[in-house]
Amino acid sequence: MKVDVEYLEFMWSMRHFLITCGDIEGKSNIIAVSFCMPISKKPPLIACAIGKNSCSSELIKNSKEFIINVPLAELKPQIYYCGFHSGYQVDKFKETGLTAQSAHQVKAPIIDECVAHMECKVTQIIETGDKNLFIGEVVEAYADETLAKGERKTEYAQGDFPRKVYGTRFKTQ
Numbered sequence: 637m638k639v640d641v642e643y644l645e646f647m648w649s650m651r652h653f654l655i656t657c658g659d660i661e662g663k664s665n666i667i668a669v670s671f672c673m674p675i676s677k678k679p680p681l682i683a684c685a686i687g688k689n690s691c692s693s694e695l696i697k698n699s700k701e702f703i704i705n706v707p708l709a710e711l712k713p714q715i716y717y718c719g720f721h722s723g724y725q726v727d728k729f730k731e732t733g734l735t736a737q738s739a740h741q742v743k744a745p746i747i748d749e750c751v752a753h754m755e756c757k758v759t760q761i762i763e764t765g766d767k768n769l770f771i772g773e774v775v776e777a778y779a780d781e782t783l784a785k786g787e788r789k790t791e792y793a794q795g796d797f798p799r800k801v802y803g804t805r806f807k808t809q
């Protein structure tokens with residue numbers, strides 16, 4: 637027997653990312669994002685779907701920049717904190733203890749505890765249902781040296797289906 641399910645759970649091999657946005661000198665924010673994928677190699681483009689009502693959407697729309705930070709599994713508590721709280725209400729850098737550091741080409745900070753960083757400039761914004769799909773061109777990408785050289789084994793934060801965020805059963809009429 638087959639039963640109706642929340643379809644997203646069965647797409648879930650996605651990696652969790654922490655996207656930073658805003659301005660390190662002013663207001664900056666962190667959002668947990670899994671709806672994120674490469675969509676072109678030349679030019680290097682990545683698409684990220686971010687809730688229309690989120691603080692991050694507003695900041696990215698204004699600055700036209702964001703950074704994809706790659707967390708390891710040990711940052712899961714911080715990922716979940718950033719995924720269940722809004723920058724409209726809290727300062728996520730302060731609350732998680734994550735360290736903001738200057739990026740190279742964009743005003744938003746990188747998260748020092750993450751192992752890789754992709755600085756992106758927005759080339760296109762597409763409205764998709766409840767999300768804004770931000771297409772960003774990667775202007776610079778860098779990672780911890782041991783990781784880049786494959787000298788270190790890593791467990792990226794991935795896999796868990798964030799049921800509390802996406803667990804509402806979806807059924808088309």
Ligand SMILES: Cc1cc2nc3c(=O)[nH]c(=O)nc-3n(C[C@H](O)[C@H](O)[C@H](O)COP(=O)(O)O)c2cc1C
Binds near residue numbers: 652667670724
């Ligand atoms: C593991 C995980 C993955 C998430 N992925 C996304 C995502 O891909 N897109 C999105 O809009 N929200 C996603 N969320 C929810 C946002 O992180 C959440 O709505 C957040 O509070 C928005 O913060 P902001 O208002 O500070 O931007 C995810 C949450 C978790 C816990």
